[in-house]
Amino acid sequence: MTFTLLAEGVVAFLLVAGGVFAFTGSLGMLQLKDFFMRLHGPTKGTTLGIGCILIASMLYFTVTQREFHVQELLITLFLFITAPVTGHMLAKTGLHMHLRFITGTRGSLPELRDEDVGQSRVARPAKARHPWRTRRKSLQMKSRQKPRLPR
Amino acid sequence: MKAMGRLLPTPTLSLVLLVVWLLLVRSIAPGQLILGAFLAVVIPQLTKGFWDPMPRVRHPLKLVRFVLVVLYDIVKANIQVSLLILSPKREPHPGFIEYPLQVKEPLTITLLANTVTMTPGTVSTNVRLDRSSLLIHVLDMEDEQALVREIHERYERPLKEIFEC
Numbered sequence: 001m002t003f004t005l006l007a008e009g010v011v012a013f014l015l016v017a018g019g020v021f022a023f024t025g026s027l028g029m030l031q032l033k034d035f036f037m038r039l040h041g042p043t044k045g046t047t048l049g050i051g052c053i054l055i056a057s058m059l060y061f062t063v064t065q066r067e068f069h070v071q072e073l074l075i076t077l078f079l080f081i082t083a084p085v086t087g088h089m090l091a092k093t094g095l096h097m098h099l100r101f102i103t104g105t106r107g108s109l110p111e112l113r114d115e116d117v118g119q120s121r122v123a124r125p126a127k128a129r130h131p132w133r134t135r136r137k138s139l140q141m142k143s144r145q146k147p148r149l150p151r
Numbered sequence: 152m153k154a155m156g157r158l159l160p161t162p163t164l165s166l167v168l169l170v171v172w173l174l175l176v177r178s179i180a181p182g183q184l185i186l187g188a189f190l191a192v193v194i195p196q197l198t199k200g201f202w203d204p205m206p207r208v209r210h211p212l213k214l215v216r217f218v219l220v221v222l223y224d225i226v227k228a229n230i231q232v233s234l235l236i237l238s239p240k241r242e243p244h245p246g247f248i249e250y251p252l253q254v255k256e257p258l259t260i261t262l263l264a265n266t267v268t269m270t271p272g273t274v275s276t277n278v279r280l281d282r283s284s285l286l287i288h289v290l291d292m293e294d295e296q297a298l299v300r301e302i303h304e305r306y307e308r309p310l311k312e313i314f315e316c
Contacts, residue, residue: 048229084268091276
């Protein structure tokens with residue numbers, strides 16, 4: 001009886017903690033200033049958030065159904081493999097597309113060398129056209145003339 | 152032994168596949184065991200061409216220790232990043248660092264880059280094609296040299312000891 005109560009408490013705590021971490025990770029998308037900083041929220045905050053929730057789920061079903069539930073470990077495994085790779089690819093794409101970063105950025109300049117990109121720089125792809133709505137031409141021009149880099 | 156080697160080119164991968172399959176179907180009935188074993192043999196055969204030769208794990212105990220250190224750091228990283236996001240006054244100082252790589256194997260570099268992304272305030276952004284350095288974005292950078300030293304001491308050296316000699 002007391003054991004179940006204890007387990008319930010732990011599960012509740014893990015669920016709340018997981019929710020808080022996942023929420024702050026998402027809040028980072030809103031709060032932080034540039035693309036590269038915003039990457040930090042989803043790659044970390046959400047990982048631990050989901051980890052907490054999965055541990056809670058494992059514990060809950062193990063206690064209530066009295067048999068081992070470990071397939072949540074699979075979700076953790078796949079998440080830990082995929083999340084950093086996605087983050088890396090997003091960051092790399094950001095470098096390729098010369099996304100702006102805030103002016104206080106310290107350290108070495110993130111320049112891609114020629115051997116990293118091949119013969120020519122990857123051009124910014126044309127804006128995808130909506131299948132049936134057409135945009136006014138003037139608007140398109142304006143968005144294209146925006147300065148790309150504050151450097 | 153040789154026939155075994157041809158049947159299972161990557162034994163660890165086969166074992167992982169079998170375990171993942173059994174976890175997915177949530178049973179250890181004989182039928183599922185046979186199906187899992189079949190998949191564990193066939194999938195590595197089909198994907199053989201994609202795999203680089205795997206370096207051997209030299210110190211399994213150190214690998215366990217490394218995993219525990221990384222798990223601890225993930226929890227720490229989350230709390231740090233959450234506090235940074237939640238405190239409105241404190242402005243983070245982001246920065247890029249060029250981290251000189253000492254490990255040369257593709258698998259070790261991948262593991263290091265993944266670890267860096269999972270741990271305190273750092274995201275790996277680019278690996279130089281000649282495998283000489285790793286470009287890292289840091290969310291809140293105080294001291295560039297200290298950070299490079301910490302990554303080296305905490306992650307790169309154990310990885311190097313585990314997979315290379």
